Amino acid sequence: MTTIHDTPTPVPSRTAAVIAGIAAGAAGLGGAELLAGLIPGAASPIIAVGDFVISLQPPGAKQFVVELFGEADKLILNLFIAAVAVALAGGIGLLARHRSGLARLAIAVGGVAALAIGLRAPLSEAIPTFVVATAAAGIVILVLPALFTLAQSRREQAPAEMPDWGRRRFLGTSIAVVGVAAASGVAGRALLDRGRLGAQPQAGSIPDPTASAPPLPAGASLDIPDLSPLITPNRDFYRIDTALLVPRPDLETWRLRVSGMVDRPFELTYDELVALPLIEQHVTIACVSNEVGGGLVGNALWTGVRLKDLLERAGVQADATQIVGRAVDDFTVGFPTAWALADDREAMVAVAMNGEPLPPSHGFPARLIVPGLYGYVSATKWLAEIELTRLESFDAYWVPLGWAKEAPILTQSRIDVPRGGSRIPGGEVAVAGVAWAPDRGISGVEVQVDEDGWQPAEISAPISDSTWVQWVHRWDATPGDHLLRVRAIDGNGDVQTDAKSRPAPDGARGHHTIQVTIT
């Protein structure tokens, strides 16, 4: 028996619907920010959209924004994006009054759009970004109907009751949801800014290296305020990987295997590994996803075992053209055997970074460091296996996803000071930064002001061909808006190309260019 007295499902008022949508949207955004702070490598949707907006902006827009808001431009952009997202969520709330299917579709579309934009962020952030986008959409879908039910209940009961407790409860709950969301957002961003969790010291003491790095050459470091330090402290070192949670292998059971096309496969415990002769060298590593002017590059002193020693012990077969580094989480890299065996280069299994055991987020207990190659083809963290194979027999993690199979680090240079968009008094201005071309080395750096000719900059004494250098150009700055550009010359005398490319598939090309205003 069906009743013919079915009343239409009561719907919340328009105002209530908009409030519910706004609260749900805020909850989704706040939750996503918190997750982005908690999950290493996860992109914050707001930051991802912000980067996207910045990449789309017409030339001069940045200057316009900076003039309007000064150094608060990033904060304003963040708040603006959050406001637009929350307003859209209010609209979805309105839509959900009569078209709940459409509203869900809109939420799904929003989630997918956030994901798509997030995927533009450094390549290895794909998985955590997916988790964050899905969770944000999920939170909205959970919160919206709950608030709707609250708003409905007040329409059903006691329409003229004074005071209207139903309405108060709905408003109170909405405000609480927005408050908790805002707090989560702020906390998440604080965690992100702090450089994420983990990286606490690990047990495992490392003997002194048999061959220590030579002392730094005189003049290795330039003394310029706010210039990137020559050696990047571990806590400031960029971190890129696909690991949702930092793998923490148990040293009791962890082994390093050398396997595949070798005559004498073997495996080592941690103690056996660190008991082998250890070398020390400074190497600059970089991520292929680094944008021109970006921070996904760092220089550290690495201590470890020569890869050549391990390969010699295993006896590499003649046709084993590729070395695959496999991590405990099955992430893989692959690079030519010939690259690692070249006489003038020392690939290594590193166990320490800047004199400390590898921090967990940088690969404890062991990782590969291969001078001259981008991280995604070489720098396996949480290393478990070195497998010899043929180049054509195996494609490592990122290769089937469209990234280059062979990926030497491109010559790049970056302006650290002054900051782009800053206003500074005229007179002598130190324009300074870093330049790298591992392991061809850097032989020179040049700076261009506006459309004038390229001027040679002073460079620091290189530690080696595998490391970056610092550079400075003392500029006699005259009032007005100026464009500053930098380019490097590698150790072969090749000038950094002026062609531009996105990071995919083999690294970003282009001259880092900033605008400053001299007052």
Ligand SMILES: Nc1nc2c(c(=O)[nH]1)N[C@H]1C(S)=C(S)[C@@H](COP(=O)(O)O)O[C@H]1N2
């Ligand atoms: N196990 C594992 N190792 C990895 C990765 C990864 O995702 N998983 N990412 C690589 C990439 S893309 C880079 S750029 C470097 C970054 O090393 P860092 O985080 O110590 O700077 O690690 C490489 N090693």
Ligand SMILES: [Mo]
């Ligand atoms: Mo990378």
